[in-house]
Amino acid sequence: AGVMYAQEMSVSGKITDGSTGDAIPGANIVEKGTSNGTVTDIDGNYKLSVQNGATLVVSFIGYATQEVAVGSRGVVDVSLAVDVTELSEVVVVGYGSQDKKEITSSVVALSEEEFNKGNINDATQLLQGKVPGLSVYNKGGDPNSNSTIRLRGISTVGANTEPLIVVDGVIGASLDNVDPNDIESVNVLKDGSAAAIYGSRGSSGVILVTTKRGSRTGGVSVTYNGYVAAASVLNNQPVMESGEYIAAGGNDLGAVTDWQDEVTRTAVSNVHNIAVSGGNESTTFRLSSNFRNVEGVLKESGFDQINTRASLNHRALDNRLTVDFNMSLTNRESNFSFNEALRYAVLYNPTAPIRFDNGEYFQAILFDNFNPVAIIDQNSNTGKRKNLNFNTQMSFAITDELSVTANYGQQYTNVLNGEYYSRASLFRGFNRGGLARRYTSDNKFTLFETYATYSKGFDRLNLDFSAGYSFQEDEFEDIFIELGNFPSDALGRNALETAGDRISGLAANVNISSSASPENRIIAFFGRVNMTFDNAIFFNASLRREGSTKLGVDNQWGVFPALGVGVDLQNYLQLGGVDVLKLRVGYGVTGSLPGPSGLAQDLYNYSFQGGGQVSLTRDANPDLKWEEKSEINLGIDFGLGGKLTGALDIYTRDINDFILERAVPTDLYPSGTRFENAGALQTKGAELSLNYNSISIGEVRWTPGVVLSTYKTTLEEFIIDEQTRAELGAPGQNGTFMIRTAVGEEIGQIWGPVFEGVESNGAPRFADLNGDGQVISDQGQALDPSGDFQELGNGIPDLELGWTNQVTFKNWDFNAFFRGAFGHSLVNTYRAFYEPIDPGAINSYNRISTDEAVDGLTSAQFSSLYVEKANFLKLDNVTLGYTFNTAKSSNIKSLRVYANVQNAFVITNYTGIDPEPILQDFGASDNGGFLDTSNPDVLSPGIDRRNNYFTARTFTFGVSLGL
Incomplete structure (x- = not known):
């Protein structure tokens, strides 16, 4: 111990901003190669005991890290340069x-x-x-x-x-x-x-x-990150309370029930991460385990998950050989609950009791009306998912200029889901005598890639060339079973053999399907060259030739080129006050494959009718090829005055040859349908990012950053020149479509009549938009020139914003992140169905009550009245943390505690629960029907459906500990 003490020395000093001379509180000073360190105080001062001959590593966010040899000095002052690199x-x-x-x-x-x-x-x-x-x-x-x-x-x-x-x-x-x-x-x-x-x-x-990887500094470190979070519903749907409902003519059933409160909860989640890492100059490792017990605000929703990850890196043969191994395993057990309980909690009579006096659940026999508490309590909807993947990558430097890399990996995913609906549940189970559904799937993905890289410098020219081969293979199989008519709920989905549907003779009640993918392979050859001239002119080009078994036999191979040029203008212009000025231009072509397999082949269907029949249901297309996207990007990167940095990008992208199923002449193709390449989109947009490096306000340092983006997408070609889509649904609005697509026009048009007032009979009055003296608002004439329809809004935002604010003060750190979207509209479908007070239907459903409601309106019919601007700005994420000074502790390397709030507040005029854009539509689900989420409609944005989950505000308290 005496020897160790004799080798130590004390060093102190001050850390300052190299451009302003201001002190930097909270800067990190670490003895290189050790975990021994400290942070500066409010005046930028520090003191640290180090070994003789030590080197200090000094760092702070927004500044270039410096390494300073101590030598025999007892005082070491360091000026940090603003990092504009x-x-x-x-x-x-x-x-x-x-x-x-x-x-x-x-x-x-x-x-x-x-x-x-x-x-x-x-x-x-x-x-x-x-x-x-x-x-x-x-x-x-x-x-x-x-x-x-x-x-x-x-x-x-x-x-x-x-x-x-x-x-x-x-x-x-x-x-x-x-x-x-x-x-x-x-x-x-x-x-x-x-x-x-x-x-x-x-x-x-x-x-x-x-x-994350292990460190080469030597030794072993242990980190723990954990937090507990409590989430509660941010906004309920605005519905009538029991007294208001009764006053509006609703049926008084004698109770007072807040149904939205009954099916939601304060959700408490616990997350714990433990990681062990370390290594030396030749070998590093990291092992981690993550435990997540997560609750959703909807009762019975959430999951338990365990994830483990391991990484190993080893260098050998004088560092010419590098071996990386990664493996991860995740096991998740989910309770999906039922989003429909949220929907029916909004609709259900607020004077209805949860249960009858005999203990059974209260249930009114009405269309599309189910006791929301009973939905959750009587039924189950759970699942298990296991993910395993590993990959090994080896790189060998044959010479100082030439290296070879090979990467092999596999990924496995297994899913097992199960649903059971009780014999007593009017929601899906009662009319089937109990209903069980089971689904399982297995997926295996294999990857092998190898490539060589050659790098060489020639005076003012640097050359980097890569070329390689890629092999990818997917294998998938699944099975689905749905049966009903069970003698008891006791075993439910775990005793499918007891289902009476097996012997009832009603084939429609037995739903069994299974599938297995064919050989889905992608094989590719690729090359890329990067050249730098004068350290200021940059050229990049790549080419990939790729083949896929998913496409037609005549078009399985495609070529994807890219080209980019950049110039560091500041290197030549030497403008005053400018640190960085770089111009970029890039062009590239990429492709898109279909999701399912076999779309290019004949499809046959087997029917039990007539003793068994096979029929052609879709014709093959040997010419089916890639969807293809070509894109031009113009960008400029800049840095000004050592503080402000940013980037501006302007782009145009063209997407052609969508893979779509379409009707074809039966004299050429007997089935009347096949997949073809048809359609085109064009998107034009701009993006801007700005970051200001540390504004000093006394002892406080503020580092703000902003990102902005905007785009518009036009449908250039399509299989139908003009159509309406996204049906509103029941009750009462089947055949009402809310979205229009038209060739040559923007995507996202919300389409309908314009509300003008209320008729004497309580029906809505619409505007005569074409001035022909008559109002035609029938859905069948929504696209007819005589119809009085127009664009009521667009589901895609004009502008999206992210605004970061990082503030430091002594050992405190504070981050406030704002997010917003502007210019988009949403169809508030709850209002469209349930806001008008119909005296004949008020006993069936509760009513939405907002400031947008129109007195005297008794008839629900979709129009501009229910299309709302959904501009918003929210304090999306705010964190306050404190980092303890652990320099005097021999066991603790770092310790930080923090508190966080997500969805702290939202500024918006939208009357629904969440104004965020909805970029795709899953369609309507009525009267307890199953919602198909497998094929969302990306051409129908902006529909706020009744099956959305409720948004939560979450408070989190966490700790990060390093040992």
């Missing part, structure tokens, strides 16, 4: 990485410090509002549903509407198997020139996820 950061791109300065495409890199905080259970929500052009919306926040993701709008009307996910180099990896706690950084490849290297799966953009 973003363009020289290393950024992960397809099959490798580049200096950001050399990138000619539109790429956004986010580190862990920039992610959204709080009760985040879906990895995509880490990015919500952080990337210009990336839209992430989880309407209502159902813990068992995934967010809707769009990058630069609609990229297809078929499958693959969401970006391709690449995790640690594995193409198509599932984010369901990546815990948010394990993600170190995310890079988003937004334009075609960046995504083209991924070919047929990159049409909707690419999100590259890099998970």
Whole structure:
């Protein structure tokens, strides 16, 4: 101990801003190669005991990290330079990485410090509002549903509407198997020139996820991150209370029941992450376990999940050989509950009791009207999902200029879901004598890729060339069974053999289906060249030739080129006050494959009729080819005065050859239908990001950042020149369609008559829009020139905003993140059905009560009255944290506690519960019917349906501990 003491020395000093001379409180000072460190006090001063010959590593957000040798000095002052070197950061791109300065495409890199905080259970929500052009919306926040993701709008009307996910180099990896706690950084490849290297799966953009790794500094570190979160409903649907309902003519059943309160709860979630990592110069490792017990605000909704992840990196042969191994396993047990309980809680009579006096659930026998508490209590809807993936990547440097990389990985997903509806449940179960549904599926994905990279410098020219091969294979199988008529509820779905439907002779009551995919393979050859001249002129080009078994035999191969050029203008112009000025131009082509297999082949159907019959139901198309997207992106990166940095991108993308099923002449194609390439979209947009590096207000430092994006999509070609879609549904509005699409016009048009007033009989009065002296509002003439219909709004926002505010004060950190969308409209379907007070129907359903209601209106008919502007600005995420000074502790390396609020407040005039855009429509589900979520309509945005989950406000308290 005496020897160790003799080798130590005390060093102190002050950390300041190199440009202003101001003190920097909260700067980190660490003895290099150790966990020994401290932070500066309010005046920027520090004191630390270090070993003789130590080197200090000094860092602070927004400043370039410095390493300073202590030598024999007892006082070491350090001036930090503002970090305006973003363009020289290393950024992960397809099959490798580049200096950001050399990138000619539109790429956004986010580190862990920039992610959204709080009760985040879906990895995509880490990015919500952080990337210009990336839209992430989880309407209502159902813990068992995934967010809707769009990058630069609609990229297809078929499958693959969401970006391709690449995790640690594995193409198509599932984010369901990546815990948010394990993600170190995310890079988003937004334009075609960046995504083209991924070919047929990159049409909707690419999100590259890099998970955390061990450190080479030596030793082992243990980290714990945990939090508890409490969520409650942010907004209920505005309905009449019992007294108001009775006064409006409603039937008084003698009780006072808040049905929305009865089916919701304060949801408490617990999340714990433990990670062990470490290593030395040759080998690093990291092991983590993540435990999530998550409750939703809807009773009985939520999940329990365990995720484990392991990574190992080893260098050998004088660091010429690098081996990476990654493995992750996730087991999730979900209770999906029933979103329909929320819907019927809005509609149900507020004077109805929950139960009759005999204990049985109260139930009025009415169309589309079920006791919401009974829905949850009498029925079950659960599932299990297991994800396993691994990959091994090996890189060998043959020479200093030439290296070879190979990557092999597999991913397995198994799903087992089950539903049971009680014999006593009027919701789905009663009329079937009990109803059981079981579904299971297995998916296996295999990836093998290898590529070589050659890098060489020639005086003022640097050359980097890569070429490789990719093999991908998908295998899928599933089975679904639905049976009813059970003798007892005791075993339910676990005793399908007892279902009376097996012997009833009613074939329609027995629903059995199964499928298995054919050989789904993608084989590709790719190459890329990057050239840098004079460290200021950059050229990037790539080419991928790819074949897929999903396409027609005559068109299985496609070619996807990309080209990009960039110029560091400041290198030549030397403008005063300008740190960075770079111009980028990129062009790229990507493709999109169909989701299902076999669309290019004949499809036959088997029927039991007539002793068994086989019929052709769809003709083959040997010419079926890729959907294809070509995109031009113009961008400029800038930095001003050592403080302000930003990027502006303007783009045009054209999507052609949608893969759509369409009617064809029966004299050529006997079935009358086949899949063909038809249709085109064009999207034009602009994106801007601005970041200001540290505004000093006394001892407080504020670092703001803003991202803005806007786009418009036009339907250039389609199989139908003009049509209405998105049916409103029952009760009473079947055949009423709310969305219009037309060739040559923008996507997202909400279409209908314009409300003008109330007739004497309580019916709505509509405007004579064409001035012909008569009002024609019949849905059958919605597209007729004589009809009085017009665009009532658009479901796609004109502008999306993310505004980050990072504030530091001593050891405190505060982050307030605002998010907004402007210019979009929503159809408030609750109002469209249940706001007019019909004396004949008031006994059936409760009524929506808003300031938009019109006195005297008794008839519900869709019109402009129910289309609302849904502009909003919300304090989406606010965090307050405190980092303890642990320099004097021999056991604790770091300790931080924090409190977080999600959905703190929303500023909006929308009368529904959530004004966020709805970018796709799942259609209507009426009278307890099952909702099909497998094929959403991306051409019908802006419909706020009655089956949405309720939005929550969440309070989180957490701790991060390093040992």
